[in-house]
Amino acid sequence: MATTQFNPTCSKPHLHSSQLSFLSRTLPKRRHCSFAPFHRTQHASISCSVAPNEVQVPAVKTQDPKSKPECYGVFCLTYDLRAEEETRSWKKLISIAVSGAAGMIANHLLFKLASGEVFGPDQPIALKLLGSERSIQALEGVAMELEDSLFPLLREVSIGIDPYEVFQDAEWALLIGAKPRGPGMERSALLDINGQIYAEQGRALNAVASRNVKVIIVGNPCNTNALICLKNAPNIPAKNFHALTRLDENRAKCQLALKAGVFYDKVSNMTIWGNHSTTQVPDFLNARIDGLPVKEVVKDHKWLEEEFTEKVQKRGGVLIQKWGRSSAASTSVSIVDAMRSLITPTPEGDWFSSGVYSSGNPYGIAEDIVFSMPCRSKGDGDYELVRDVIFDDYLRQRIAKTEAELLAEKRCVAHLTGEGIAVCDLPGDTMLPGEM
Numbered sequence: 001m002a003t004t005q006f007n008p009t010c011s012k013p014h015l016h017s018s019q020l021s022f023l024s025r026t027l028p029k030r031r032h033c034s035f036a037p038f039h040r041t042q043h044a045s046i047s048c049s050v051a052p053n054e055v056q057v058p059a060v061k062t063q064d065p066k067s068k069p070e071c072y073g074v075f076c077l078t079y080d081l082r083a084e085e086e087t088r089s090w091k092k093l094i095s096i097a098v099s100g101a102a103g104m105i106a107n108h109l110l111f112k113l114a115s116g117e118v119f120g121p122d123q124p125i126a127l128k129l130l131g132s133e134r135s136i137q138a139l140e141g142v143a144m145e146l147e148d149s150l151f152p153l154l155r156e157v158s159i160g161i162d163p164y165e166v167f168q169d170a171e172w173a174l175l176i177g178a179k180p181r182g183p184g185m186e187r188s189a190l191l192d193i194n195g196q197i198y199a200e201q202g203r204a205l206n207a208v209a210s211r212n213v214k215v216i217i218v219g220n221p222c223n224t225n226a227l228i229c230l231k232n233a234p235n236i237p238a239k240n241f242h243a244l245t246r247l248d249e250n251r252a253k254c255q256l257a258l259k260a261g262v263f264y265d266k267v268s269n270m271t272i273w274g275n276h277s278t279t280q281v282p283d284f285l286n287a288r289i290d291g292l293p294v295k296e297v298v299k300d301h302k303w304l305e306e307e308f309t310e311k312v313q314k315r316g317g318v319l320i321q322k323w324g325r326s327s328a329a330s331t332s333v334s335i336v337d338a339m340r341s342l343i344t345p346t347p348e349g350d351w352f353s354s355g356v357y358s359s360g361n362p363y364g365i366a367e368d369i370v371f372s373m374p375c376r377s378k379g380d381g382d383y384e385l386v387r388d389v390i391f392d393d394y395l396r397q398r399i400a401k402t403e404a405e406l407l408a409e410k411r412c413v414a415h416l417t418g419e420g421i422a423v424c425d426l427p428g429d430t431m432l433p434g435e436m
């Protein structure tokens, strides 16, 4: 096959935190590099060694075809920090795996990660990019754009199509890659196709990722993909897996702010309950505007029950209708929000939504599914479920509907979670927020 693959050949940068300094634009002239695009049938690489003020012709050397991808292009450079180099205080590299890295969401997200938006301006990161066989060329393009961006914090980039290689030692796994639902495709077929992807990626995480890897599943249907993924990764705590419902939370906050005529930072305590689908429940009973219960500020309760809920549930579909493409930018913002919510203490009295493993939840929601619920974090990467929430009949009924949908999805993927033969009796109206 004529697929092009990158086989970077050099060793990882041998940088200890005490040795690291900012990657200045003049640094590359002092070191050696190795950069090896190759075709599967042709294993060759170029390596070069450049001493200060010397120019050398790159020497071609034969590459071991079995050597595994480790770095990409400029990220294969190693630096010898000599006496005149002022070392700075750097933190240990954080290793982040991203699947679907050549897709639209990742195209926004990777640049946010590399610029320090999530982990801060003194935290170097490594990006491990996973693509599909079809997207490997595009993945090279992404890596080239990352090279050209000269991000000081971006210390390693590797690309590949084998999750067992790409997920090696990953401390975060942002799983975005998925197949879109094609015209006329049954939702059960989508569950199966993408479920297979997430089963394999779960097994790969289980085998090679950090034992404390935090996993955020974005690819749809994300709740059930997250369930499949965690079931296939028994050696990683189920609590470490999240399905992204933060975009829904952000959309709900925006709509409430609009209705109340306040800036959206005044809206807090917003829970999305349940599935990232059109049965999701944006909770206006527990949410607050300027510290007050929403129902005290927005007196139009009919709007809350009918229009608000539907607006949030169908926002993605309306956006596609207007723009012809899906909400990649705001989704990437919400992934950043979701990560930051886990690594910074939640403001006193507030909470955030995430699709998390339901076993042991205090709300009476079915066990053993991935359900969006209100969470709080101490900023240590972990979270706890919020207990002080109230329910009324409306909220309970809505929650029951989204719960029934997730239980039906679970039955439909039993063959992927190790629970026997799948039975698909999905409710007819099940849709993703981006579908119309």
Ligand SMILES: NC(=O)c1ccc[n+]([C@@H]2O[C@H](COP(=O)([O-])OP(=O)(O)OC[C@H]3O[C@@H](n4cnc5c(N)ncnc54)[C@H](O)[C@@H]3O)[C@@H](O)[C@H]2O)c1
Binding pocket: 099, 100, 101, 102, 103, 104, 105, 106, 130, 131, 132, 134, 135, 176, 177, 178, 179, 180, 197, 217, 218, 219, 220, 221, 222, 243, 244, 245, 246, 247, 248, 276, 326, 327, 328, 331, 432, 434
């Ligand atoms: N949870 C949410 O809030 C939310 C919001 C928006 C979109 N999504 C979902 O995110 C997913 C990605 O959206 P996008 O707009 O980036 O789509 P996209 O089609 O632009 O990108 C998906 C990428 O995944 C790759 N891919 C496919 N199979 C793969 C595999 N096995 N391993 C690695 N990569 C693989 C594809 O080649 C493609 O490059 C979709 O499933 C979409 O429905 C979720």
